[in-house]
Amino acid sequence: MSSFNAIGADRDVERDEYTPAIEPQATWCPGCGDFGVLKALKGAMAELGRDPEEILLVTGIGCSGKLSSYFESYGLHTIHGRALPIARATKLTNPGLEVVAAGGDGDGYGIGGNHFLHTARENHDMAYIVFNNEIFGLTKGQTSPTSPKGHESKIQPHGSAKSPIRPLSTAVTAGATYVARTAAVNPNQAQEILVEAIEHDGFAHIDFLTQCPTWNKDAKQYVPYIDVQQDDDYEFDTADRREAEEMMQRTERSLYEGEVLTGRFYHETDRPSYGEEKREAGEMPDEPLAEQYHDDDHEWERSYDLLDAHK
Template sequence: MSAFNAIGEEREIDRDEFTPEIEPQATWCPGCGDFGVLKALKQAMPEVGRTPEETLLVTGIGCSGKLSSYFKSYGFHSIHGRALPVARAAKMANPDLEVIAAGGDGDGYGIGGNHFMHTARENHDMTYIVFDNEIFGLTKGQTSPTSPKGHKSKTQPHGSAKQPIRPLSLALTSGASYVARTAAVNPNQAKEILTEAMEHDGFAHVDFLTQCPTWNKDAKQYVPYIDVQDSDDYDFDITDRGEASEMMQKAENALYEGEVLTGRFYHDEDRPSYQEEKQATGDMPEEPLAERYFDDDYEWERSYDLLERHK
């Protein structure tokens, strides 16, 4: 069964389908928040109605990069900070695939920060899960882009002199059309948010707080948390960009003061995705490009033919 004849198949889907037949032994540390991401993702897939054959998971380097080893689907383990360009290419070649990219805060907000901004700006139709534990975990505890100012680590033994990056605000200002934050300690909310993110047509960014009990004991386990949609203390319109921005700043300030605010922060349902924009201008075919590899009768276009049109 290929990724093409499996897409759109009507059948019941079970979360266990996303567990590899020969399940590898997870090498995440006991108590790691990454287990929460894996569980929430497996629970969300039946809600979205996607099978392993309809799904592509692209991961970066770091503890988060192991996600594709424990999740059964089409997978690609990319190099550091490059999960998004790989995911973008796959989605453009086969738009019917459910494309998910995943990486850590160092991978996504640091090394791959430029890809993060421009993928959001262009509003590519995919879900980007960032495992945010405020530390470089796989390389044994270096300061990351989300580590709080003053945080001491191997690379900043006297404490970080830099303010942490603000992931939610960065996603919004860059152009993401769905922005949310959840936490590994809130599995029900995590499943719901991942489901919404995958069902969203456009770039969906999920800042997923994942505790690191081994290398970042300062962050504890991100509890207690407050769901901003359930709390009477926070009333804002997630479809209003200005109100969303103000709420994101509150959440990002509160995180380093010991208050964890999670939930949906922004949702723009009307903005066309990158694929829709390119198809509207005629720069992208309606037929998935990848399907041409299965069409023996297709007459391939050559680059010199395309260049002739612009003379």
């Protein structure tokens, strides 16, 4: 018998259940794209019937990190850039948890870039939402890893000389098995993509375009947008890595040319998740680690029985 009865409850959940009756007002600015992520996540979790108490939402620092304050579930609001390594361990310890990690473009592609590469490489089973608004919001408008070249801010008064990072290409190169881009201004697509990402057995990376009306001064930053799956001009196979990579390169470039391309870019279904690989290698316990501590029948080995090598 499990000691974690919220897990696998498999019940009808109203989306209201994900709204905490505790913080009356989000700290996000009016018109902020972050509201779009929150809505899409609530919609996706309701669609999947996930109990709020089987979800662990692990967030980083920044406006995006507040997501766990406004979404009702187990929440873990961590440190800047480190949501992914923390999330990885929670999933390995209790694989039944629905682990979702989230953070901003500075958090995930800048300070946490190393963890992003390695979490993708190892293909940990979780959805990772990156709120991409091309700017540092909470620290008041500095240039971020996804800001366009030439971006001016108080710290880049002459315009940034740096080209922006390519988040989709980086994810697929590192080893992510589901890579998509969606936008807060397209709530239906966003919810669909989150559902797919959460259901995906492996590392699902969603670059979520969240307009910043305060620092980019543009609430319509990502309007109009094109869904590459809906438009005949963009024929490519999301299961073909080479075609996907080409499409990602084009998508990343065109964003800075005023063309907002969104949709699914890569979806690999046959690669086992890290947890499965580790289990296959005999390095994961049969009984989830978190359950062992509550199982009265679990046998705890003693070091006393391991001493032969020392005699």
